[in-house]
Amino acid sequence: MNGSPDSPRPVRPGEFPLWEEALTVVNRDLDALLPGRGPLRLLALPSWDEEEAEDGAGREHVYVALPDGRWHGNHLWHGSASDPDTALAEVAEAAQETVLECLWQVWPVCGEHGLGMHAGQEDGRAVWWCAGGRAPGGPAHVRAAVGELDAPHRPRRARRKLR
Ligand SMILES: [Zn+2]
Known part of the structure; x- marks a missing residue:
């Protein structure tokens, strides 16, 4: 532990249940295409923007970080913490940004086109x-x-073709 009030702290289990669930799901996709890079984790940082405190969401910001604590991009939008599908899309997008900017890895890549994909709903x-x-x-x-992304029917079919 370090004593600085401004350093990131791990999000405690149960603090943001939908974000935590979402990250578990997103980590599955990370593991499927970039094994060994995860699992990603949630870090909370005090907000430095006082104006944001107006909507009651300004106490802390939560980021999707690598196992070593690095992250990149925006914090998770607080409004996404109360809806499972929105939380999932939000966490997926934040995870993608962190992986891209900190690991310099385009993830996930479409197996059909070789293009980086985008999270959405x-x-x-x-x-x-x-x-x-x-x-x-x-x-x-x-x-x-x-x-x-690791839907098991695709690779199996491909393997059969190789025989
Ligand atoms: Zn494609």
Whole structure:
């Protein structure tokens, strides 16, 4: 432990249950494509912006950090802590930013197009979408729900083809 009031502290279990659940799901995707880099964890830092205290959310900010405590990008939007799907999309996006900027790794990459995917929501569900179209010039496609990048049916089918 260190004594500075401004240093990041690990989020305590049960403090932000939906963010914690979301991170467990996102860590599955990280482990599927970049094994050994996680698990990511949640760190809380005191807010230095006094104006933010107006909406009651300014006490602390929570970041998605690497195991060694580094992070990059924005803190988690407090409004996302009360809805499971919003929390998942929010945590996925923050995780992606930290991995990209601290590890210099594009993650996750679409297996079809080799493009970095983006976290978002479709029909309320948190998903990874890819800007590569299924047809040339076609619209972006959703690759997988967040947490399901290691869907087991795909690699198995591919393996059968190799035999
Ligand atoms: Zn794609």
